[in-house]
Each structure stands twice: as C-alpha cells, then as structure tokens.
Amino acid sequence: MMYPLVLDLAATGVPVAVACRVLGFTKQGFYKWCAKPISDRDLEEAHLINAAYDVHTDDPEFGHRFIADELHACGYEASERRVWRLCSQQELFSLTIKRARKHGKKPGREPLEVDTSMCTIRRQCPS
Known part of the structure; x- marks a missing residue:
C-alpha cells in the first residue's frame, strides 16, 4: 500500500494532493485510509x-x-x-504423510535414453 508513503511525503512538506496525484490514487481514498488503516x-x-x-x-x-x-x-x-x-x-499443513508412488515412475513405459553423441533418442532395452 502506498498510503504510508504519502504520510512520509507530507511530513517533508509535499502537499497531500500532489503526492496522491503523482502516485495515482485519490485524496478521498487516502483520507479514508487515514481514518481506518486496518480494514x-x-x-x-x-x-x-x-x-x-x-x-x-x-x-x-x-x-x-x-x-x-x-x-x-x-x-x-x-x-x-x-x-x-x-x-x-x-503454512499450516497436516503432518500426516501421504504415500508416494514407487520410485516416482508411472507404470507402463520404460524410460527413454538420450544418446547425445549421435543426437538420437532410443528406448532402453531391458538386459
């Protein structure tokens, strides 16, 4: 919120109207905030x-x-x-721990192997 900045500028002698205009909000909003700073x-x-x-x-x-x-x-x-x-x-979270998947893998497909020397992608063969 920029309203405390207007208070600081007003303390140094800058008029409230000028500070509000430069910061882009109305004097009415500033004075409403001064009357009740916590909603x-x-x-x-x-x-x-x-x-x-x-x-x-x-x-x-x-x-x-x-x-x-x-x-x-x-x-x-x-x-x-x-x-x-x-x-x-x-950050009020439950301390109950959920079980994760086995090894973080999705079932069904074997992982891809990337051969950077030949710039090809091929499936890993199970040995």
Whole structure:
C-alpha cells in the first residue's frame, strides 16, 4: 500500500494532493485510509488465522478441512476455501504423510535414453 508513503511525503512538506496525484490514487481514498488503516476484513482474518493456528497446534494432524470444521464448531463463519487459503499462507499443513508412488515412475513405459553423441533418442532395452 502506498498510503504510508504519502504520510512520509507530507511530513517533508509535499502537499497531500500532489503526492496522491503523482502516485495515482485519490485524496478521498487516502483520507479514508487515514481514518481506518486496518480494514474489518484484515482484522477478521487475523482473528481467524489465530484461531486456526490454535487448532493446528492442539492437533497437528489436522488439515485445512478439519481446521475449518473445528472453527465452525467454535462459532467462526468461514468457508472451507477461505480456511484453505489462510492455512496455505501461514503454512499450516497436516503432518500426516501421504504415500508416494514407487520410485516416482508411472507404470507402463520404460524410460527413454538420450544418446547425445549421435543426437538420437532410443528406448532402453531391458538386459
């Protein structure tokens, strides 16, 4: 947000109207921000993140779906998608590890071998 820059420029003697015009936004928006620098949504999300963090520290195996259920049980109104976004931003992930594929290979085809000296590509023959 560029509004704090306008405050700094105004402290050095630059008129607010000039600073807003140069930075590309309105004086009304700047004065509205001065009256309330933290929006209701930011404040609500901060409380929601704090509650999600508390739920996650109580049981680290919980993923975003279970955290959303717990928050709903505690009285918070938030969609599962919003809880997912906030958990992703705060890196609150489940500690349950999912099994990976064997050796990371997809079944069905053998790997390609690249012969750089001849610039040809051929299939590896099983030996």
